[in-house]
Structures are given as C-alpha cells and as structure tokens.
Amino acid sequence: MTQTAWVLSLTQFYLGLGFMLFFLALELGLAWVxxxxxxxxRHGGAALLAYRFWVRIYALALIIGFAASLPLLLQLGTLWPDFMDRAGEVAGPLLAMAILTAFIFKSCFLGAMLYGQRSLSDRAHTAVVGMVALGTSLTAWWIVVLLAWLQWPVGTTLADNHYQITSWPDLLGGAAPALFGVLVSGGLMLAATLMLSITAQRTRSRPSDEGDRAVFAGGAWLLLVALILQVALAGWLGRQLLPVQPARVAAVVPQWQSGPxxxxxxxxxxxxxxxxxxxVLTGPAVPPDWLPGATAVDGGVMDKVQGLDDLMGMRPPVWLTYASSRLAVLLTGALAVMALIAWWRGRRLGFEPDSLSDSGRAGLRVMAWVALGVQAAGWGHLLVGSLPYAIYGTVTLREIGTVQSPDSLWLVLGLQILVYGALALGFRQLLGHTLRYGVVPVARHRGRA
Structure with a gap:
C-alpha cells in the first residue's frame, strides 16, 4: 500500500467515521433529553411544547446519522479488505449486535414515538420514548465497544494472525465504559448547546412560550453537568489508554529521546x-503512570522513558497528536467559561430568552460551534494518536489496506465530500425551516396533544 493510498483511505474513513459519530452523539443526547x-x-404543558418541537430535531439527526453509517460498512470491505480476516470474530458479532439493536430496540419503537402519540396513553408513550432512548444507547454501546477494543484489544488472543475472543467480560470492559461515557456526555453537551442556540434564535422573531423558557433553563443546567462529566470521563479514559500506548504518550509530552x-x-x-x-512553554512533571515502559530508580524518579526516537516508523503523526490534545483542552476550557457566563446571565434574567441581547444570542450560537470543536478535537486525538495501528500494538493499517489506485481513491474522496457536504447543508436547511415555522398545529384526539 503506497503512502498516497494510505493517506487517502484514512481520510475517507475518518471523514465518514467522524460524521457518523457526531450525529450519533447528538442523537444520543437528544434521545435522553x-x-x-x-x-x-405528564405534569405540565411547558415540557410538552418543548418535546413536540425537539422531537423533530431528533428525527433529523437520526435520519442523517443512519445515512452516514452505511458507507462505513462498505468502507470496511473496500478500504480495509483484510480487516475482517484479522478481526472478524470480534468485529462481526459487535457490528451485528449494533445493527440488530438499531432495528429492533430503536426502530420498532420509533414509529410509535413519532406518530403514535395521539393513539397512546401518556404513560405508554413515555415508555416508548424511553425505549427509543435505551435502543439508541445500546446501538452506540456496541459501536463504542469495537472502537475501544481497537484501541486496547483486551479479552482476545491473536493466533495464526486472527483474533479470537477469550473473555467477553474483559472485551466488554477495558476502555469501553469510559469511552461510552465520553460519547454520552459529549452528546448531552451538543444537545444542550443546540437547545440554547436554537431557543435564542427562535425568540428573536417571536415571543417565547413556556416551552422555550423550559428548554433555555434546562439547556443551561444540562451543559454544566455535561461538561463536568466530559472532563471526568475523558480523564478516566486517558488513565486507561495512556499506560498501554507509549507512542501516544511520547507524542503528547512530547518525549523526543528515550531517557529521563x-x-x-x-x-x-x-x-x-x-x-x-x-x-516550548513547560508545564508540570508527567505522572509516572502516564509513562509506560519506564523504569524507576531509588526514590521513585523515572530513570528511562521510551521516546519518539525509538518509535521511528511506528509513531503517530506527532504534530496532529500533540495539537489535537491541546486544542481539545483549550476548547473545553473556553466552553466551560462560556457555559458559566450563559448560566449566570440566564439566572439573572430568570431564564427568559426574550431578555437576551443580540450579543448574548450570538454568544450562544458560538458556544454551539465550540462544543462541536471539542468533540472533533477529542475524537480526532483518539483516532490519530493510535496510528499507524488498526488494532493497537499488533495490526497496522498498511497490512490490511486496499490495493486500489490513488486516482480512484481521489475520485471517491471527492464524491464523499460532496455527499457529506450535501447532508450537512440539508440538516442545516431543515433545521432552519423547523426553527422558522416551528411545529404545525394538529387536531387533538381524545384530549391528547
């Protein structure tokens, strides 16, 4: 596999994976909201008004997320043709469970959630919405287990160049719980910033209603909680992965030479x-448990740490790994400051969106983009920092890569950018249409909304 083909294949796959992960996270956060x-x-009309508006946004995210996930299954066979041969016994069941969960636990209840509200009792419809949220979470869980296993292949053994499962509990453990928590908290963060931004835009041209005020207050509180969870869970994930990924640690520090x-x-x-x-602007000393492969001398001082010089040919892109980690931290700090300001000002205004100034509304829109940047930088660091491995420490991407010509890969990449651009633009346009016209009133049946 040539260097050009490797870069093009990786760009295609990461573009599709990032697009799918964004909408999966947004869908997951909105489902629980x-x-x-x-x-x-069931106890008031404000929440019902908010629900009827935001269920439309959820449906949009679900459709585009589903559309974005289909090319990934094809790319596993076209871009990485030997992947299933090496890891099919692990990836096959996990992908099958994700598809089965999506169609049974989520899709079977989705129709009743979207179209059956007037035909179901309040209690039954609430249960249906809960099952959709649970199905969305289970679908995301199986995808996250596979991504976590690629980062840290626990619960399996490599025999005759094929991975075999030795312990399902270990496979479902490892880094999967922490990574799933990062996805959920990131989805709640995206949902909260979108709630604040759209509410600010809706109330620019018309007076707010009880639903807008409920969403504005709930979004401000949810964002603070999601940020705290995101930082805690990202730290937990880092403390699990960094000790088993010396190349990532060397790039993050950066540790150029093996030694102290x-x-x-x-x-x-x-x-x-x-x-x-x-x-360089130096920071604190690196904790010992971040330094895999290091040896210690008397007093606990680290005697030798593996550096980038010992990882030539098997180290990740140093600049991308280093910069993405700093960008994720910087954007998270900026978002935390903006979230505190939004919460403080919202509380002073009684969480009344009509009282927002033009600068305040613009700040909420910017905050939504910053939240998107946090997710892009965090997931980008996770994926780029594990290169050049497909399965960390054993199987590289070059070993399982395609034999297609660079010309065909360029063509497909261009078409992929056009398709994903059209999907993103379509989501933006439909979001603007929903924002402008809101929920069209429908006839009531037996007193239900």
Missing part, C-alpha cells in the same frame, strides 16, 4: 525533522 421532557410533560522523563509542555512549536522543540 426527550425522555426527560416527556416525563415532565521530560516535563509535559503546555504549548510548544515542534521541530519534528530535528526531533526537538523549537519553542
């Missing part, structure tokens, strides 16, 4: 060809 709104709607542990840099300009920092 809708369930809470439906629970509260270098101090973690806050910011640096990397001179990768020379193997040094051209400029």
């Amino acid at each position: 809708l369930f809470v709104l439906r629970l509260r709607a 542990a270098e101090r973690l840099s806050l910011l640096a300009w990397l001179d990768v060809p020379a193997g040094r920092n051209a400029w």
